[in-house]
Amino acid sequence: MSTPNGPDQKIVITAATGRLGRLVVAELLNQGLPAGNIAAAVRSPQTAAGLAELGVEIRHADYTEPQTLVPAFAGADRLLLIPSAEYGQRFPQMKNAIDAAVEASVSQIAYTSFVNTPVSTLRLADEHKQAEAYVVRSGLPFTFLRNGGYTELYTGELGDIGRALDSGVMYGCAGEGRVSGATRADLAAAAARVLLGAVGSGQAHAAANNGRVYELGGAAFSLHEVAAEFSRQSGRPLRYQDLSVGEYAEALTTQGLPREFADLLADTSLAVSNGDWFTTSNDLEQLIERPAAPLADVIATQLRVF
Ligand SMILES: NC(=O)c1ccc[n+]([C@@H]2O[C@H](COP(=O)([O-])OP(=O)(O)OC[C@H]3O[C@@H](n4cnc5c(N)ncnc54)[C@H](OP(=O)(O)O)[C@@H]3O)[C@@H](O)[C@H]2O)c1
Known part of the structure; x- marks a missing residue:
């Protein structure tokens, strides 16, 4: 496993109190990342006691309160953006988060989207199309984790x-x-592999992963x-x-x-x-190696x- 460089480097996970977010944090720890390298960015810190007990840093990050987001993303070498489940609000929320990531000079964003987003006829995919385009326009190095249906x-x-x-x-x-269904646990394991840099570490990782799109089913x-x-x-x-x-x-x-x-x-x-x-992609099995x-x-x- 390669890890972010240095003891101060951070992987920040948003919506970390959600079912997927909690599994990603657990996977990062399982895959050997010290808890001190993880920040759980959450809407309600008071609901994050279980995460705090794991030793990860808790940061307040509410997508609807932009002033919380820049401090929450400060120093992030990798930022996993998991949208909320609020249909119709997801794109404005993600726009706030991506703007904050730019302002906080985050080194790399991984955004969880839906499988086949660019060509999907699914109404729920519309906001993912907008968010993916906004990530690209942000100029930040990015990876798209296009999750299959749970x-x-x-x-x-x-x-x-x-x-x-x-x-x-x-x-x-x-x-x-x-x-091409996938469990949250498998999708979390894949996200953790990407965040930990299956391809490299630090700036080399950001460069190698920039623009990578994983279709995960x-x-x-x-x-x-x-x-x-x-x-x-x-x-x-x-x-x-x-x-x-x-x-x-x-x-x-x-x-x-x-x-x-x-x-x-x-x-x-x-x-x-x-x-x-x-x-037909086998990206998921390749990432989780099972x-x-x-x-x-x-x-x-x-x-x-x-
Ligand atoms: N691939 C699929 O089949 C599929 C299916 C359904 C949804 N999804 C998407 O995948 C995401 C993660 O799935 P999940 O199962 O983990 O969902 P989940 O358990 O419902 O978690 C949603 C998370 O979003 C957070 N959230 C809500 N509003 C927020 C805000 N204003 N600011 C910051 N965080 C906010 C929630 O925080 P609180 O704990 O404070 O409520 C929670 O942590 C969903 O939110 C949705 O976008 C994918």
């Missing part, structure tokens, strides 16, 4: 698998499309395969039924989801049928939770 989202995190298992039917509008699965695997492991009948995008959004609202969220989820499912969540977690393992974990 496998956990397809295996029950959105809360509808219990209902599906009870009814025997899982709905969506993904058609025969395939998702695991072994692809269809929604039919998700249903079949749940059925196989649970011993209960479950099939996938494809709906039109309108029908699926309607079904989600009748399950109690707010209209806007239902429409976004339906759009995300439709994007599967368009191939937006599929990649196979990505297979769908069956993620489902087994999910079924243990029920």
